[in-house]
Structures are given as structure tokens and as C-alpha cells.
Amino acid sequence: MSTAIGGVVVLDGSVVPDREEIGNKAHSLATMHRLGMPVPPAFVLTTSVGKRCAGGLPDDVWADVLAALAHLEAATGRRFGEELLVSVRSGAAQSMPGMMDTILNLGITDAVEATLAAASGDAAFARDTHRRFRESYARLVGQDAPADPHEQLRAAICTVFASWGSPRAVAYRNHHRMSHDGGTAVTVQAMVYGNLDDRSGTGVLFTRDPQSGDTTPMGEFLPRGQGEDVVSGEVDPLDLADLAQRLPEVHAALLDAGRALERHARDVQDIEFTVERGRLYLLQTRVAKRSARAALKLAVDFVGEGVLTPAEALARIRPDHVATVLRPVLDPEARATATVLARGEPACPGIGSGRAVADPDEAAFAGEDEDVVLVRHATSPEDVHGMIAARAVCTEVGGRTSHAAVVSRELGCPAVVGCGEGMLAAVEGRTVTVDGTAGEILDGIVPVRTPEPSEVPALARLVAWAKEHPDAVAADHPLVAL
Amino acid sequence: MSSDMEIDEFTALHGLVLKKAGQAGEVAEVLGATEAEVAPALDAAVAEKRAMSGRGKYMVTPAGRAWLDEQYPVLFADLRADPGADAAYAGFEEVNRELLALMTRWQTVNVGGEAVPNDHSDAEYDAAVLDQLAKLDSDADPVLEVLAGLVPRLGVHRRRLAEALARASAGETDYVSGVRVASYHTVWFELHEDLLRLLGRTREP
Numbered sequence: 001m002s003t004a005i006g007g008v009v010v011l012d013g014s015v016v017p018d019r020e021e022i023g024n025k026a027h028s029l030a031t032m033h034r035l036g037m038p039v040p041p042a043f044v045l046t047t048s049v050g051k052r053c054a055g056g057l058p059d060d061v062w063a064d065v066l067a068a069l070a071h072l073e074a075a076t077g078r079r080f081g082e083e084l085l086v087s088v089r090s091g092a093a094q095s096m097p098g099m100m101d102t103i104l105n106l107g108i109t110d111a112v113e114a115t116l117a118a119a120s121g122d123a124a125f126a127r128d129t130h131r132r133f134r135e136s137y138a139r140l141v142g143q144d145a146p147a148d149p150h151e152q153l154r155a156a157i158c159t160v161f162a163s164w165g166s167p168r169a170v171a172y173r174n175h176h177r178m179s180h181d182g183g184t185a186v187t188v189q190a191m192v193y194g195n196l197d198d199r200s201g202t203g204v205l206f207t208r209d210p211q212s213g214d215t216t217p218m219g220e221f222l223p224r225g226q227g228e229d230v231v232s233g234e235v236d237p238l239d240l241a242d243l244a245q246r247l248p249e250v251h252a253a254l255l256d257a258g259r260a261l262e263r264h265a266r267d268v269q270d271i272e273f274t275v276e277r278g279r280l281y282l283l284q285t286r287v288a289k290r291s292a293r294a295a296l297k298l299a300v301d302f303v304g305e306g307v308l309t310p311a312e313a314l315a316r317i318r319p320d321h322v323a324t325v326l327r328p329v330l331d332p333e334a335r336a337t338a339t340v341l342a343r344g345e346p347a348c349p350g351i352g353s354g355r356a357v358a359d360p361d362e363a364a365f366a367g368e369d370e371d372v373v374l375v376r377h378a379t380s381p382e383d384v385h386g387m388i389a390a391r392a393v394c395t396e397v398g399g400r401t402s403h404a405a406v407v408s409r410e411l412g413c414p415a416v417v418g419c420g421e422g423m424l425a426a427v428e429g430r431t432v433t434v435d436g437t438a439g440e441i442l443d444g445i446v447p448v449r450t451p452e453p454s455e456v457p458a459l460a461r462l463v464a465w466a467k468e469h470p471d472a473v474a475a476d477h478p479l480v481a482l
Numbered sequence: 483m484s485s486d487m488e489i490d491e492f493t494a495l496h497g498l499v500l501k502k503a504g505q506a507g508e509v510a511e512v513l514g515a516t517e518a519e520v521a522p523a524l525d526a527a528v529a530e531k532r533a534m535s536g537r538g539k540y541m542v543t544p545a546g547r548a549w550l551d552e553q554y555p556v557l558f559a560d561l562r563a564d565p566g567a568d569a570a571y572a573g574f575e576e577v578n579r580e581l582l583a584l585m586t587r588w589q590t591v592n593v594g595g596e597a598v599p600n601d602h603s604d605a606e607y608d609a610a611v612l613d614q615l616a617k618l619d620s621d622a623d624p625v626l627e628v629l630a631g632l633v634p635r636l637g638v639h640r641r642r643l644a645e646a647l648a649r650a651s652a653g654e655t656d657y658v659s660g661v662r663v664a665s666y667h668t669v670w671f672e673l674h675e676d677l678l679r680l681l682g683r684t685r686e687p
Contacts, residue, residue, distance in 0.1 A: 099609075168651045289593050360502075378685045405586070410589070
């Protein structure tokens with residue numbers, strides 16, 4: 001089967017075009033297809049095509065789009081304008097702000113809404129889907145969505161191509177000295193639904209634990225969930241064991257896919273998936289973000305499994321990973337006997353000790369000569385100069401998204417926020433130790449100790465490799481100095 | 483160059499508390515005035531012992547602070563009685579919650595439930611946050627327009643936010659949440675304090 005229709009590429013696994021031609025996300029989809037993964041069918045208008053579409057979509061390109069759309073209809077067994085809805089998204093080789101956001105559920109009309117309501121048994125969901133489509137289309141395309149799904153698609157594709165030239169995208173490329181010639185691709189993909197029945201849902205899989213680096217996969221699954229439900233965290237999802245119990249075949253297929261993708265990428269994957277009526281679809285995979293501790297353990301484990309060479313593993317360790325795992329911690333014995341004066345929400349990690357001062361001016365002044373901790377009911381812009389001088393910051397009210405928390409993280413100043421009314425009275429004037437990692441204010445100066453490299457799992461091995469492979473790490477990398 | 487603003491002693495002192503210790507130029511920036519317009523009013527405040535100065539910087543005295551606190555309810559009695567101002571402030575609070583959550587996403591990423599500092603190695607993640615910041619800025623604009631209609635001086639914050647957004651999304655990423663520059667968060671924080679003082683409200687937890 002031919003997969004390239006003019007400049008429109010159907011992602012069916014037969015080819016994986018260059019990243020520059022189809023953009024990052026479509027490249028990832030093409031790779032998943034190539035590996036035989038279940039991915040909702042999609043096609044891409046390449047960056048080369050985009051260069052011909054500055055003044056609107058030429059008719060020959062539109063003819064190619066219609067041919068590619070026929071592939072999507074054949075693959076899904078659904079007709080566009082009846083049941084098949086698609087997403088339309090931009091994709092450049094390098095992500096940048098100012099590009100058009102994704103439009104979901106394109107193709108929905110009053111008739112499709114009725115079909116969707118019947119299929120899901122959820123008229124409110126169908127109505128909401130339609131409303132959200134109309135709103136996002138109007139916002140992104142700059143006009144009301146036409147009733148004809150084909151017109152919706154044509155205008156949306158044009159808008160994505162045009163967004164390459166948006167003032168914000170242009171300013172970003174200028175600042176980063178990037179070429180303006182690259183252009184964006186457009187990916188059109190069939191929508192799948194996680195809310196159709198009890199054998200449907202949506203979730204994420206990490207092929208290993210990104211926090212600890214343990215080899216056990218972890219993930220979340222939200223039965224009857226759709227799209228951003230898991231990410232938004234508004235509903236408590238189930239874990240993988242629950243998924244295994246409810247949908248054992250899906251669970252097995254998901255873990256198989258995760259292992260294959262991890263092996264292919266030679267790194268831990270963060271995979272978004274949807275199950276539609278018992279059928280698994282992978283929506284996206286990317287390299288998982290990880291804690292510093294996990295970064296160390298994973299690098300060593302991958303060498304042990306023969307996936308990476310020691311030199312490759314070293315290249316994955318950044319200086320801040322090492323700094324983070326060697327960050328001073330409270331001496332466990334001293335901590336065990338210390339008195340907790342107040343507890344709150346940890347807003348910025350680290351330990352800071354000093355005299356607790358409630359006046360930001362005093363903190364700014366005294367902070368030049370002695371260690372002070374700024375303690376406030378809440379913080380205002382006037383407090384910032386006191387925060388700059390302080391070893392730690394505590395507030396009575398506000399959470400980890402308060403102004404105080406934002407400023408303390410910016411300063412790298414350990415912070416505990418939202419300690420509750422009465423914290424000031426309990427703390428002011430005393431010498432205290434603030435543990436911004438645990439969210440505690442302790443009485444007195446609690447000694448800290450810096451972990452020995454030998455105590456940190458995996459670190460000793462990496463240090464030894466750094467000595468054996470001096471070319472693999474920068475001379476000023478902390479692994480070299482240890 | 484003149485901004486054609488009348489900077490009286492009250493306005494200059496109000497600008498000074500938004501900036502804390504500051505040079506006349508910094509106070510002028512937060513008020514949308516010029517240094518030449520602000521400096522005489524600050525010097526007058528120093529003569530009244532409502533401010534102190536040294537090494538080119540000004541600071542409000544406790545007496546000046548008390549005097550300011552007496553002025554707000556008098557000068558802004560009409561504003562405080564205006565239901566339109568209440569509604570606009572409620573709109574501001576709504577965007578404020580989103581903004582602070584967005585700033586937190588810019589600074590930290592979620593790793594298996596743990597907040598880990600964003601090392602800004604993921605261009606896609608950062609671009610998405612910057613796009614959301616642009617969207618939030620356009621959501622905030624009508625609210626700020628209403629407020630600037632009630633107190634014209636507040637219009638300066640819209641211009642300052644637009645400037646911070648432009649610099650941040652072009653790639654000067656310190657202009658998202660940096661403390662030492664007029665970043666989006668710095669300006670927003672000052673705007674928030676400005677509103678709280680005019681409206682006589684306290685910070686929501």
C-alpha cells in the first residue's frame with residue numbers, strides 16, 4: 001500500500017519520515033506504528049506541504065487530505081461527518097510557544113452529537129464535547145466552526161500552518177536564532193473514547209517508577225475517563241493492579257507495549273493510553289521525567305541490563321542530579337529528639353536555620369550579619385527583600401501555589417507554607433530549623449549532615465565509571481570531583 | 483518625557499510600598515510615571531517624615547505607613563462601594579489562582595506525585611506553559627480593562643504584563659517568574675497588592 005499521498009503521509013508503520021518533515025509528535029506516532037503498537041490511525045501534512053499553504057490550502061493538497069481521510073475511515077470503520085471525529089495538532093521538529101494548540105473532536109455536528117450520545121449513553125458528555133469543540137475552534141481558528149465537517153478540517157489545517165508565522169513563534173525563533181524555514185507539520189488523528197462503557201477508560205503508564213527508579217511499572221487508570229481527566233487529577237484513578245483485574249488482556253498488552261517502547265528508546269517511557277470498549281490505544285509516548293535519585297539508579301540499572309554502556313549512562317547524569325542527592329539532610333538522631341513547633345506544606349525543599357523574624361525589614365537588615373528565618377502571616381511584594389536575606393521562609397496561610405511559594409522557589413529558599421494560625425506566635429523570636437522538604441519547623445538548630453557518596457545508591461558506581469571513562473563526562477562534573 | 487500624570491505624595495508613597503525600598507525610577511515604573519514626576523513627591527514625603535531616603539533609595543516610615551492606611555478608605559470610598567469593582571476583583575482572584583498554579587507548573591514538574599524542580603530541559607513542556615500563560619493573559623485582560631476603567635492608573639500594569647509576556651515567550655525565561663526582574667509574576671504580585679490596598683481587602687489564603 002502506498003502511504004504517501006502527495007505530501008500527505010498516512011502513518012501506518014510502513015515508513016517513518018524524518019523528524020524535520022513531520023514534527024516530533026508525529027515522529028513518535030510513526031515510530032509506535034512501526035513497532036506494531038496499537039495507535040489511533042493518523043495522517044500528517046508535512047512541513048514541505050506547509051510551505052505551499054501560506055495563502056490557504058491548494059486544491060491538490062486538499063484532494064490528498066481527502067484521500068488520506070478515506071484511509072482513516074477505512075481503518076476505523078467510521079465515516080467522517082457521521083461518527084469519525086479527529087484531532088488536529090501542530091508539530092514542529094522543535095517545540096516552541098505560539099503554535100496553534102490542539103483542536104479535539106473536530107467533525108462534530110448536531111447529528112454526530114446525537115450519535116455520540118447514543119453510543120456513550122451519556123447525552124451530557126456528548127453535549128459537552130460539542131460545546132468544548134465550538135469554543136476551542138472559535139478561539140484557535142478565530143471564527144465560528146462551520147457546520148460542514150470538511151470545512152472545519154480545511155480551516156483548522158490552514159490555521160495550524162499559519163501559526164508558524166504567529167508573532168510569538170517568530171519572536172521565539174529570533175531569540176533562539178532558529179531558522180524561520182523549518183515550518184510546522186499538521187497531524188490529523190482519529191479520536192478514541194475512554195468513556196463509552198465499563199470496558200473503557202484512560203490512563204498513563206510509566207515503564208518504571210520515575211520517583212524511585214524501581215523496575216516495577218507504575219500507572220493510573222480511570223475507568224470511563226476521557227482525555228485530560230487523569231492529568232487534571234480531579235478524580236482518583238485506579239492503579240495498574242486494578243486494571244489487571246478489570247481488563248487483564250489490556251493490562252498485559254499495555255505492559256508488553258511499554259517494555260517494547262522502553263527497549264526501543266533505551267529509556268523509561270511515560271505513555272498515555274485510552275481503552276475503548278476493551279481495545280487498547282496508545283496516544284503518546286515520551287521519555288519520562290524523573291527524580292534525581294531515580295536518574296542515578298536508572299542509569300546504573302540500564303548498564304546492568306546491557307541497554308547502555310557506562311559512557312552512555314554517564315551522559316545521562318546532570319550536575320544537578322548529583323547536587324540534589326547530596327543535599328544536606330537533618331541528622332536523623334538529632335531530628336528524632338527535636339521538638340516540632342509547626343507543620344505546613346513543603347513549598348521549596350532544603351534546610352534552613354536561624355532566628356525567626358516576623359518583620360521583613362528586620363530580616364533584610366539582620367540577614368546581612370546573622371542567619372534569620374522570615375516568618376509571616378502571608379507575604380506581599382514588600383517581603384521579597386526579606387526573603388532574599390532569609391535562610392528559610394514560613395507562612396501561616398497559603399499553599400504551594402501561593403506568591404510566597406513561587407518567590408521562595410525562585411530564590412531556592414527552603415519554605416514551609418500554610419502552617420496555620422498561631423505559627424507566628426509559636427515561632428517568632430526563637431531559633432528554629434526549617435525543613436522545606438518535610439514541611440516542618442523544628443525548635444533550635446538541628447544539625448544537618450551531608451550524605452557520603454557511598455551512602456547514595458548507585459552513586460559510587462557512577463563515580464567509578466567517571467574515573468574509567470574521563471571522556472564521557474565534563475571535567476567540572478561533580479561525578480569527577482567525588 | 484512626561485506621562486502627564488499628577489503624582490501627589492499619596493500616589494508616590496503608594497507606589498513606594500508596592501516596590502518596598504526603591505529608587506525614584508523604580509517607583510515611577512510601577513506607577514507608569516516618569517522619574518521626574520515621582521522624585522519631587524517622594525522628596526516631599528521625606529520632608530514630612532513619611533519616607534526615608536539614603537543612597538538614592540526611598541523607604542516608607544512607620545508614620546508614612548499609618549498615614550497611607552488612613553488615606554485609602556477616604557480616597558477610595560467610592561471605589562469600595564462600587565459593585566463593579568467587587569465583581570472585577572472576583573474575576574481577578576479567579577485568574578490569580580490559575581496564574582499561581584501555572585507559575586508552580588513552570589517551576590516544578592510532577593514526577594510520580596513528587597514535585598521536582600523543572601530543569602527546563604523539555605522544550606515541549608515549557609512551550610505548553612508559555613502558551614497557557616498567553617491564554618491566561620488574554621483571560622485577564624477584560625478584568626484589568628474594567629479595573630483600569632475605574633482607576634486609570636491601573637492600566638500601567640496591563641502594559642507591564644504585556645511586556646513581561648512578550649519577553650518570556652520570546653525566550654527570556656527569567657521574565658516568567660524571576661524575582662529580580664519585572665517578570666510576569668513580579669508585576670502580577672505588585673498588581674495584586676495594588677488592588678488589595680485600594681479595595682481594602684486582605685490576601686486570600
